[in-house]
Structure formats: structure tokens, C-alpha cells
Amino acid sequence: MFLENKANRESQKGWIEVIVGSMFSGKTEELLRRLKRAKIAQQKVEIFKPMVDVRYSDDEVVSHDANAIRSTPVESSGNIMLLSGNVNVVGIDEAQFFDDGLANVCHQLANQGIRVIVAGLDMDFKGKPFGPIPSLLATAEYVTKVHAICMRCGDLAQFSHRLSDEEKLVVLGEKGDYEPLCRCCFLKANS
Numbered sequence: 434m435f436l437e438n439k440a441n442r443e444s445q446k447g448w449i450e451v452i453v454g455s456m457f458s459g460k461t462e463e464l465l466r467r468l469k470r471a472k473i474a475q476q477k478v479e480i481f482k483p484m485v486d487v488r489y490s491d492d493e494v495v496s497h498d499a500n501a502i503r504s505t506p507v508e509s510s511g512n513i514m515l516l517s518g519n520v521n522v523v524g525i526d527e528a529q530f531f532d533d534g535l536a537n538v539c540h541q542l543a544n545q546g547i548r549v550i551v552a553g554l555d556m557d558f559k560g561k562p563f564g565p566i567p568s569l570l571a572t573a574e575y576v577t578k579v580h581a582i583c584m585r586c587g588d589l590a591q592f593s594h595r596l597s598d599e600e601k602l603v604v605l606g607e608k609g610d611y612e613p614l615c616r617c618c619f620l621k622a623n624s
């Protein structure tokens with residue numbers, strides 16, 4: 434029997450998936466891959482991102498095929514709760530910029546039978562755990578760590594090295610602002 438194109442959550446079990454990695458590791462692509470598959474299966478999908486991420490215009494269609502998914506910028510994690518009625522799957526991108534309430538919101542959604550897929554940076558440019566991501570990593574059912582390629586040696590990279598002297602934590606990733614580095618090259622760059 435075909436699922437109707439609406440949320441039918443009574444019999445559905447929820448859980449949390451987390452996708453983390455450095456800049457240029459393909460986190461968003463992996464998030465979109467999973468969300469597109471859910472859309473093909475007629476599931477209702479919503480994707481949210483923090484309003485701080487102003488690189489894209491509001492409501493931009495983040496992919497351009499027939500299964501395009503719009504992402505909604507929200508001010509705080511509480512807004513995700515309010516906007517997630519009648520969905521099967523919630524995607525959250527750039528999750529590191531959300532407030533500390535994010536993990537709690539994700540658990541509430543999962544408890545209601547929603548599949549929650551969170552993508553974000555696990556470390557800031559100094560290599561420190563980033564915002565609400567550590568508690569999500571600890572409490573999610575599934576964790577995927579994706580890697581970029583080190584710009585200096587070609588090994589797998591897990592650090593996002595900032596090329597400018599800007600000390601602010603939230604500096605959005607434009608090309609040229611960051612380079613993905615492996616442990617060895619990150620240590621050298623910061624010594």
C-alpha cells in the first residue's frame with residue numbers, strides 16, 4: 434500500500450542521526466542524499482538551518498532536481514519544534530550554530546516518531562567541540578563522521594583551519610576562508 438503524502442506517525446518510530454565533519458567534507462550532500470531518498474518514498478520532509486547562516490537566501494531550494502528540498506531559516510531551536518508538525522523526517526543543517534536547546538528539541542521530535550537528521554561541524558576552527566554538537570553525538574542513535582581531503586598533504590582531513598586572523602567563532606565558510614587539514618598539518622599550521 435502506498436503511503437499517503439502526509440505524515441502518518443502513529444506507527445512510526447523516531448530516531449536521531451548525526452552527520453559531522455570539517456568544512457568541505459560533504460556533510461550537507463550526505464544530509465540531502467538521505468532526505469531525497471525519504472522524499473522518493475513519499476515521506477514528508479522539512480529542512481531547517483540557523484538564521485545566522487546568511488550565505489543563502491531565504492527558502493532557497495538547495496537542490497535542483499524534481500525532489501528539490503527547501504530549507505527554512507529559523508532563529509532558535511525552539512522554532513524547529515513549532516514548524517515540524519505533520520512531517521516524517523526533519524533535517525537540520527549547520528547545526529553547530531544553534532543554541533544548546535537543540536539536542537532537547539531533537540529528542541522531543543524523535544520521541545514523537547520523527548526521524549531527525551542533523552548535520553554540522555563537530556569542531557570549531559581551533560579544534561574544539563562546537564556548540565550543541567557534542568551532546569547530540571553522545572545521545573544520537575547513529576553517528577557518521579565524514580572527512581575532507583587535507584589541502585596540504587592529501588590525507589583525510591578532520592580540522593577546519595581558518596586562514597584569516599579573525600577570532601570570532603562564527604565566521605561563515607566562504608571559499609578561501611578555511612582549509613581542511615589533517616592532524617599533522619593542523620598542528621604545523623597552528624604552531
Ligand SMILES: [Zn+2]
Nearest residue numbers: 583586615618
Ligand atoms: Zn595534511
